[in-house]
Amino acid sequence: MNKQRKLVFAGAGATATAAALALGLRRQRRPELGVLRTVDSVALPRFAGRWFEIARYPTRYERRCAKNATADYSLRGSGSVYMEHRCTTKEGKIHVAHGMARVVDAWSRAKMRVKYGRFGPGADYWIIDLDEDYGWAVVGEPKRERLWILSRTPGLDESLYGEICGRLVTQGYDPNKLVRSPQDGA
Numbered sequence: 001m002n003k004q005r006k007l008v009f010a011g012a013g014a015t016a017t018a019a020a021l022a023l024g025l026r027r028q029r030r031p032e033l034g035v036l037r038t039v040d041s042v043a044l045p046r047f048a049g050r051w052f053e054i055a056r057y058p059t060r061y062e063r064r065c066a067k068n069a070t071a072d073y074s075l076r077g078s079g080s081v082y083m084e085h086r087c088t089t090k091e092g093k094i095h096v097a098h099g100m101a102r103v104v105d106a107w108s109r110a111k112m113r114v115k116y117g118r119f120g121p122g123a124d125y126w127i128i129d130l131d132e133d134y135g136w137a138v139v140g141e142p143k144r145e146r147l148w149i150l151s152r153t154p155g156l157d158e159s160l161y162g163e164i165c166g167r168l169v170t171q172g173y174d175p176n177k178l179v180r181s182p183q184d185g186a
Helices: 002-029 158-170
Strands: 049-056 065-075 081-089 094-103 111-116 122-130 136-140 147-151
Touching: 122 158, 136 158, 147 158
Parallel strands: none
Antiparallel strands: 049 065, 049 147, 065 081, 081 094, 094 111, 111 122, 122 136, 136 147
16 A cells, blocks of 8 residues: 555656646747836826727637727726727627726836726736827737727828837737727717
């Protein structure tokens, strides 16, 4: 019995070591993304209001959106930001999602953590590029899995879009993954 116990523990130890090595090798092969830089400062009252989605990285929760994606932000007395995202589905229905964001970097106010639903997981929501007149903004997160290019108008000049995409490369994003968001004003 003592020998069996030793063999079981030895086998478990070897399995754990192999798993740790495999995970370690996987991490080493993953390219280093570096620190995602946010803008220096965000005036939340100026950031509040309606934004039109110009482009985004595809996400599971936005897959039903076919066009006219918007985000409305309003400030709450507690310093949090209420978010309402709308879009038109392929069937022509309006899909609405409500969220609440809290600022996690009080100095710049560029880093927020947003939560949709009471018990859902929170997600990073960082403002990484912003027009000085708040005419457009770029929102991302440190893992570079989510990205949105937003504008106060339903369209964005193509040369400006190209400039924004060029800066995204320096932040570790791949602009080729962006999906344009059709806006028809409906």
